[in-house]
Amino acid sequence: MLKLNTLGAPKGANRDRKRRGRGTGSGQGKTGGRGHKGQKARSGGGHAAWFEGGQMPLNRRLPKRGFTNIFKKSFQLVNLDALNERFEAGAKVDGQALAMVGLIKYADRPVKLLARGAVDKSLQIEVSKASEAAIAAVQAAGGSVTVKA
Numbered sequence: 001m002l003k004l005n006t007l008g009a010p011k012g013a014n015r016d017r018k019r020r021g022r023g024t025g026s027g028q029g030k031t032g033g034r035g036h037k038g039q040k041a042r043s044g045g046g047h048a049a050w051f052e053g054g055q056m057p058l059n060r061r062l063p064k065r066g067f068t069n070i071f072k073k074s075f076q077l078v079n080l081d082a083l084n085e086r087f088e089a090g091a092k093v094d095g096q097a098l099a100m101v102g103l104i105k106y107a108d109r110p111v112k113l114l115a116r117g118a119v120d121k122s123l124q125i126e127v128s129k130a131s132e133a134a135i136a137a138v139q140a141a142g143g144s145v146t147v148k149a
Contacts, residue, residue, distance in 0.1 A: 075129060076104040080137055081117020089121040113138075113145065 020032035034041040050057060078098060086101045087093055099107035113125060115133035122142035128149070135145045 073110060075110045075112035076106065077112055077114055078103050078127070079114050079116035080119040080134060083123060083125070084117065084119045084121060087121065087123055089123070091121075092124045092126070094126040119143070 018028055018033075019026065020028040021030075023029045031041065039045045039047070050059075052058070076098075082103055083093060086103065087097070091097070095104070095107040095109075095111055098104045098111060104111060110128035113127045113130035113134045115131050115137055119137055119141045123138060124144055124146075125138060126146045126148060128147070130145050130147055138145050
């Protein structure tokens with residue numbers, strides 16, 4: 001009968017680790033599989049994966065261009081067609097609501113409304129930014145767009 005307390009690895013699945021440097025009879029004695037002398041034979045020897053033997057490293061050979069603007073504002077983008085599919089007429093659409101339906105990942109980060117597709121429902125939309133075409137389309141459908149800072 002199979003019991004949880006009798007379960008174990010099948011025979012031959014687990015092997016003993018190699019015990020290096022335990023005499024010549026062990027097969028891993030004397031130099032312990034490291035060969036004779038040299039950097040890689042020493043304790044702590046070897047080099048970093050990116051070391052190129054003293055040659056000028058690739059990251060220093062390549063030209064550096066541009067910079068990263070630390071003040072850049074990144075927006076989560078939402079299109080009108082997605083709102084039309086996921087919200088009922090008269091719904092209040094804000095960061096929380098968009099995150100709940102899976103249109104954006106983070107409810108607390110800025111959202112920009114774009115005009116791809118069409119909207120035929122009256123929606124009360126509150127976003128950080130919106131394109132003029134998107135605002136016009138929502139207002140034409142009887143809704144409103146509030147742009148908050």
